[in-house]
Amino acid sequence: MDKKIVIPGDFLSDEEKLADEGTYVENGKVFSSVLGIASLKDRIRVVPFAGKYIPRSGDLIVGVVKEISFSNWIVDIRSPYDGLLHISEFPRRIENEDMPKYLNIGDSIMTLVSDVDEKMKVELTLNDQRLRPIKEGRIIEVTPSKVPRLIGRGGSMIAMLKNETGCHIFVGQNGRVWISGKDKGMDLAARAIFKIERETHISGLTERITMFLKEEKGQKIIEKGPQELEEEIVEEEPQKKEEETVEKESQGGILDELLGGNL
């Protein structure tokens, strides 16, 4: 068994060179620094059960504008530190006085952490085709340390969720999840995501979530009756598939690159 629950101060290994996140080295020995799940494969790391989001350059996150200053939007990124989105990082040139027209207080954005300095000044950007303000759907919040499990190995979990619920789902590294799609699908996706969050530490997660989704959908079929269901399938299916492939091309790549490596 190479994974187990550890508490701060638990001894992990003698190989100090392999020490990674969630650990510290003392006298050539590696100890856990957090309460979480230790994995000793390749590198020694502990994935914590809880904790705040600490921004790192290159993270894709979901932020909420909380203040507008002279030439910056100040963005709540669910961290002890505020994110700064400078006016020049908006995809098109706008004047200072027009800032609220494009992004007002309370608006959500899908954004990229472009830089974090040693004083923890966090700079954000929207200057990328994949990034944009969020206009529709809903945002739910999960513990940031559980994001890798929510995405799954190589994006498997999230791909399965998208498929089963017919929703577009974007998981920010800061634990904000943006879901958009039909109401029922969003409800189901949100419930599944909360279930994942609660049960990350229990084995066989993917299978349980698949079962959960199947069960939930099974109930709905009975509620709706067969006729309606058929209609809906005919309507939805082709669209969904198109969306799915588009998403995979535009998103799967980044997610694999940025998040897949975390697993």
Place this chain on the structure above:
Amino acid sequence: MSKPEKLIENGIRLDGRKPDELRPIKIKVGVLNRADGSCYFEFGKNKVIAAVYGPREVHPRHQQKSTSAVVRYRYNMASFSVEERKRPGPDRRSIEVSKVSREALEPVIFQEYFPRTAIDIFVEVLQADAGTRTAGINAASIALADAGIPMKSLVSSCAVGKVDDTLVLDLNKDEDNYGQADVPIAMTPDGNITLLQMDGHLTREEFREGLEMAKKGCLEIYELQKAALFEKYPAQSEGDVNE
């Protein structure tokens, strides 16, 4: 209660314990929904609850440190926690306890990981029966772990004292009031002492012996703290946690 004739009779204390025995301990982790980490801790008749918030923005701003987090610890006794109603609010005693408790935990917290932030610890004493600061430190260290704050290790704490010329572990209220010495100690499981106070008098030999007793007591508490944290995540026994 007036001073009893004897606090120890035939090697048994008033509450039926042996000299080196702790009071019964009950721990529950994650009792507060809105806190980042929390813990309820019962130490005999002591009942304390600890809440941890953070790392979060520092208010007031001038307290923030540009290279590390500030740790703030607030120890507070509820007015109903003692027999005679206590005037609510911080007093000289609780300010002192807050300071020493904070210093008991600071050495294990990786403060430099979170510049410009605050880690707030609140300890509320709901019922007091001597040894509330040790109960508070035990609870706070679990709450910190529950909040996901990186630490070198947990901190465990208990007191030793002298009663009727005998060294005893973990004094209760009568022993504290009528005893000859009270020494609260906090330490990490590998024996680094982070808190040591002494009220009363001990000889060198007594002090050395008392320290050993406290060490044993702290290790006992450490095992309970550990068990309480594991209890929150019950899947552990199923073997492979991650597929």
